[in-house]
Amino acid sequence: MKKILNKLLPNSPHFPDQPLKEDSLPYKIGSNITIKEYNKFLERRESSGYKYQRRDNGDVFIIDMSGSEHGLVASLLQDYFKVANGGVIINPPIVVGIDEFHFSPSGNGQLIASDVTVYPNASHVQQPRIPYPGPPPGNRNGRPHARIVCEVGNKQSTKEWNDKCKLWMNQIYIRYVLGIKLHKKRNRKNDLGQYHRSMTARLWQQGAGYQEWQFGTLIRKKQTPTTCNAPNLPQYQVIIPIAQVFWDPILSLPPAVDYVPAVS
Structure with a gap:
């Protein structure tokens, strides 16, 4: 074949x-x-x-x-974003997708996709009326543009992962980018018999610098243990306001059918 x-x-x-x-x-x-x-x-x-x-x-x-670790991280992120739907499965207010194509914020017409895509139900925002580049912009299939994307890097280089995350931020409709980088496993094991591994999380948001967390067993490029050793630690919680999923600028376009600006 x-x-x-x-x-x-x-x-x-x-x-x-x-x-x-x-x-x-x-x-x-x-x-x-x-x-x-x-x-x-x-x-x-x-x-x-x-x-x-x-x-x-x-x-x-x-x-x-993709591998089992990459897939588990992406699946966990999807579940976290779906929590805000309050159990609504059919026609939820927040749509969580995977590998959905968007046109690159570079403006060259090239398609790109992220591991996790979070965007509003079309009933809550202005729908794309004009094909790429809009206004307002949408994804490749004409649905509302993502407001939040997640990039999970496993074997790709840290630079490639970081550059991809930063590229998304050139599109104003992208309000947040959450990047998770799984670094190469170390040769040394911990007390549980697991190989030590450094992991990095970065959160970009429009109009601000990025935040970073080292949440693996060891700090990247060091032998120093991290303090991420238990669930629900406040200093390792990533907070993204739900309202940002429904971010919608004022456009000089007729309102979409069934458009209800439920979140301001």
Whole structure:
């Protein structure tokens, strides 16, 4: 199948014949790929579980791959954001999605996606009336633009993870970006027989600098233990106001059908 796709789509990134190993990342899968070709490649979803990056010279890389730890973190974040719906499952006020495509805040028309996407139900905000770039902007499928995104970095470099988080903040509709970076496991084990690991959380918000928490067993690049050793510690709680999910600027557009500005 891969060989057939390579012949049918010569100007598209191509996967290796053998499964990738984590220590082979970043792995180059294409050269001189235009933004249009790259977007088509993403929308075909030929292979799930990978994170991609297209560089300015057209080179395309696999920079991360999902695993059990990555998946558990992303799933936990989704559950946290759904709590504010108060148990409402059908047509909830807050929609929590995964891997939903948006157009890059860089303005070049390239598609990007985050691990977790949080946006308001269309009944509570102005819906996109004009295709990208709007106004108001929406995601690739015409739904309301995300207000909060989460980026979980596992095997990708800290720089790539940090740059992706900062890129999202160039879109004013993104009110918060929560980044979680799982650093490489250490060679030493703790008293429970688990390998020590550093973990970093960063929270960006519009109009302010980012906050950072070192919440693994050891502080990054040091042998010093963190103080994150129990649940519900106040100094390790990340607080994002629910109202920010419904952030909606005043636009000179006719109100959307069923539009009810329930949150100001």
